[in-house]
Amino acid sequence: MRPRAVLFDCDGVLADSEMVVNALVAEQLTALGWPMTAAEARNAFLGLALPDMVPHIEARVGPLAPGWAEEMSILIAREMARRTPAVPGAAEAVRRVVAAGIPVAVASNSGRVELAAKMRALGLAPVFAGRIFSFEDVDRPKPYPDIYLAAAAACDAAPQDCVVVEDSVPGVRAGVAAGCRVLGFAHETPRGVLAAHGAEPFGSMDELGGLLGL
């Protein structure tokens, strides 16, 4: 059955930004005295909003400077404005959903400024205009359902009639908690892990239209 709306995660689904962000995080944490590689940063923090990373980091390196998360977000936004790698086939998949007359929204654990920079860099800002949700727009970030409930409401759709497209465990949990059908793009996280949290895994953006019944 065709969904009433399709709600997209950004990082790892539309933007292949995780490794750029992980490299920045790894560089910052190494400088703070917690040496790590980009791959280790991914394993530690994939899908988490920056404020949710802070307690893990402080447990390791001691108190961070006030405003550390905000400064990190600005740094990431600057880098994303410079270069946001696209997930192959993702923008085309979004446009295909729109062409079928189905509303789309983006729901991300990124900061608002950072998310806007990514949407502009990907050329998707007009496609998602008015339906771009950062964790800063809701009370609680993923894995809580708040952001997907807000995105579904913005599309005038009941959550159970929406499909969420996610790539991380916190994101899949958020979509499932909201009551949506969740498709898990197995890009950074293995299929089995996404499926264990309630997603239907898939491996290529070319499959998305078929999975949505388009």
Ligand SMILES: [Mg+2]
């Ligand atoms: Mg993601």
